Amino acid sequence: MSTPLTIADLKKLARRRVPKMFFDYADSGAWTESTYAANESDFSQIKLRQRVLVDMTNRTLETTMIGQKVSMPVALAPTGMTGMQHADGEMLAARAAEEFGVPFTLSTMSICSIEDVASVTTRPFWFQLYVMRDKDFVLDLIRRAKAAKCSALVLTADLQILGQRHKDLRNGLSAPPKLTPKHIWQMATRPLWCLEMLQTKRRYFGNIVGHAKNVANVASVPKFAHEQFDPRLSWADVAWIKEQWGGPLIIKGVLDPEDARAAADTGADAIIVSNHGGRQLDGAPSSISMLPSIVEAVGDRIEVHLDGGIRSGQDVLKAVALGAKGTYIGRPFLYGLGAMGKEGVTLALDIIRREMDITMALCGKRDIKDVNASIISRQDSSK
Numbered sequence: 001m002s003t004p005l006t007i008a009d010l011k012k013l014a015r016r017r018v019p020k021m022f023f024d025y026a027d028s029g030a031w032t033e034s035t036y037a038a039n040e041s042d043f044s045q046i047k048l049r050q051r052v053l054v055d056m057t058n059r060t061l062e063t064t065m066i067g068q069k070v071s072m073p074v075a076l077a078p079t080g081m082t083g084m085q086h087a088d089g090e091m092l093a094a095r096a097a098e099e100f101g102v103p104f105t106l107s108t109m110s111i112c113s114i115e116d117v118a119s120v121t122t123r124p125f126w127f128q129l130y131v132m133r134d135k136d137f138v139l140d141l142i143r144r145a146k147a148a149k150c151s152a153l154v155l156t157a158d159l160q161i162l163g164q165r166h167k168d169l170r171n172g173l174s175a176p177p178k179l180t181p182k183h184i185w186q187m188a189t190r191p192l193w194c195l196e197m198l199q200t201k202r203r204y205f206g207n208i209v210g211h212a213k214n215v216a217n218v219a220s221v222p223k224f225a226h227e228q229f230d231p232r233l234s235w236a237d238v239a240w241i242k243e244q245w246g247g248p249l250i251i252k253g254v255l256d257p258e259d260a261r262a263a264a265d266t267g268a269d270a271i272i273v274s275n276h277g278g279r280q281l282d283g284a285p286s287s288i289s290m291l292p293s294i295v296e297a298v299g300d301r302i303e304v305h306l307d308g309g310i311r312s313g314q315d316v317l318k319a320v321a322l323g324a325k326g327t328y329i330g331r332p333f334l335y336g337l338g339a340m341g342k343e344g345v346t347l348a349l350d351i352i353r354r355e356m357d358i359t360m361a362l363c364g365k366r367d368i369k370d371v372n373a374s375i376i377s378r379q380d381s382s383k
Helices: 007-017 020-028 034-044 089-099 116-122 135-147 166-171 182-188 192-196 218-228 234-247 257-265 287-296 315-321 331-340 342-362
Strands: 063-065 068-070 074-076 126-129 152-156 251-252 269-275 303-307 324-327
Touching: 020 063, 020 166, 020 182, 020 331, 034 287, 034 315, 063 126, 068 324, 068 331, 074 089, 074 342, 089 166, 089 331, 116 135, 126 135, 126 192, 135 251, 135 257, 218 269, 251 257, 257 269, 257 331, 287 303, 287 315, 315 324, 315 331, 315 342, 324 331, 331 342
Parallel strands: 074 324, 126 152, 152 251, 251 269, 269 303, 303 324
Antiparallel strands: 063 068
């Protein structure tokens, strides 16, 4: 294949290079995947205003997310098992993000550990926290994130219990992966992936194995994951986490204006409008469809970001126009990582930047900070 031009091109290449069970893990939604599909398709319903004969020189996408300077309003989202898309995946993605000038968010359920990522980066990254029943383990994660000089904590609020993901169940995906004949065949047909994985020692959950109580090896992870996600997580826990962390706090997984107001009441710095990429409540609305009402509900009390369905720079621009101060990409960077490693992550970011820049210019804007609802076409509003 020639150099990929779109995120869809990277997706095709990743599908050919990553074993099916791991590609499907990144590319699946819950149940019927209707929310997963809506996350993407609802962006296409938003039309842009084309403007002409305006000065399009000296454009800039630079802005801030929670007060931190970014080269464009995009962060790499926290994604579980990133290191199964490509060996040392989290480390490679973090380096690509740092070089590009955007935040990288490391998942609790990463393959590479907090310390691994800190060892290959020179600027602070963000850390995503799942709240477990074992509060000593949660405190240890926070302590380790502080020691690594992480500059923001992203608290995931929408995974108290795990949604049913049919692709993972049909693939028999487990942690660690079972070496059935089917799985061995899937990996054997991806020889480059296998070679890279053989050359790394990072194949398990680096933030958990050797750190969580009674999880001395990877065989203990399934029992830990089944027992430890805390279904009792509440707004009261947010106050406790905020106190323990003491730095910028972002709450991920808000999809309702009432919850958005509650999140603002906690004093968090930002919320991420998200339905977990369509991987939790199937039948929930898309993230982009809920963004305007959530922005209206909280006003300027808390910064609003968006995650879910972004597959182009145009999608980022539409989210910003509807009130998002920042966006997150998960699958786009995973496709790039699976397709081409670190170079692929950089290419995914560059594709999005180029598409956003050109679209912004054709909408008559030169500075991303000036983008607002005025670039959205209202042609259908009176019908």
